[in-house]
Amino acid sequence: MILTLRNHTVPVAVVALAGLVSWYLLAIALNAHGAIDRTLAPRGTWGAWDLITTTLNLQRPILPAPHQILLEIWNSVTHYPVTSPRNLLLHTAVTASAAVTGFVMGVLLGLVLAICIVHSPTLDKALLPWIVASQTVPVLAIAPIVLIILGSLGITGLLPKATIAMYLCFFPVTIAAVQGLRGPQRLEMELVYTYAASRIDTFWMVRLPAALPFLFPALRVAIASGLVGTMVAELPTGAQAGLGARLLTGSYYGNTLQIWAALVMASLLGVALTGLVSLAEFGVMRRYKGRR
Known part of the structure; x- marks a missing residue:
């Protein structure tokens, strides 16, 4: 039974991990232009790590990163009453x-x-x-x-x-x-x-x-x-x-x-x-x- 569970879990986990990595890479690529124009360019000097962190934390991204979506759901559910239109x-x-x-x-x-x-x-x-x-x-x-x-x-x-x-x-x-x-x-x-x-x-x-x-x-x-x-x-x-x-x-x-x-x-x-x-x-x- 453990072997059967492993045979089912490993392929699903690999596909999920590949999808998650692809999502983050796509979010970086799509949000890079906006991050450079709105955030990084006014600073002057910036590097690759600055670009990555900025693209994954924009307030209005083209494609939100998974952690941003989860944080938005968490804030909506926990910061407002259940009867609030924001919940x-x-x-x-x-x-x-x-x-x-x-x-x-x-x-x-x-x-x-x-x-x-x-x-x-x-x-x-x-x-x-x-x-x-x-x-x-x-x-x-x-x-x-x-x-x-x-x-x-x-x-x-x-x-x-x-x-x-x-x-x-x-x-x-x-x-x-x-x-x-x-x-x-x-x-x-x-x-x-x-x-x-x-x-x-x-x-x-x-x-x-x-x-x-x-x-x-x-x-x-x-x-x-x-x-x-x-x-x-x-x-x-x-x-x-x-x-x-x-x-x-x-x-x-x-x-x-x-x-x-x-x-x-x-x-x-x-x-x-x-x-x-x-x-x-x-x-x-x-x-x-x-x-x-």
């Missing part, structure tokens, strides 16, 4: 609530559509092509339209952002659920028919267990897509809170540290949400296998 935890919570809400809505919609498609050949031919075609429209084009329509109905706040997240979540769930629900072999279906099982019993005993291995990978994709959709929806709304709003504010004022800090927090949030889905998968699949 990244507030923005993360706002984005997470909309993303999770949209994820739940997308999963429910995807499962309902999949059940309808599997049990009705007519709906299969009528719905599935349109479901696939819906994903050809970029979310950047859909988001303003949805926000305007819902806004005209007086619906603001979390629900419009969750609706955009749902738009990106339901598709992978639908396709995976359709494939999974159609997964049972003919022999299994004939067996439940022999026992005169109803469609509901067949669904719970045969179709749904067969769909779980297909469904959970799709859920991991869906939660990540829902997070992206939520952040996209936060951009055109002028929202005061949320990681998307934080990105927009940082871009407006040219604050690259704020932009990268929000991006890192979004990545960590995506990893956490995906991890929760994986944890749910482990529990459900373990319980299901224990019953077999």
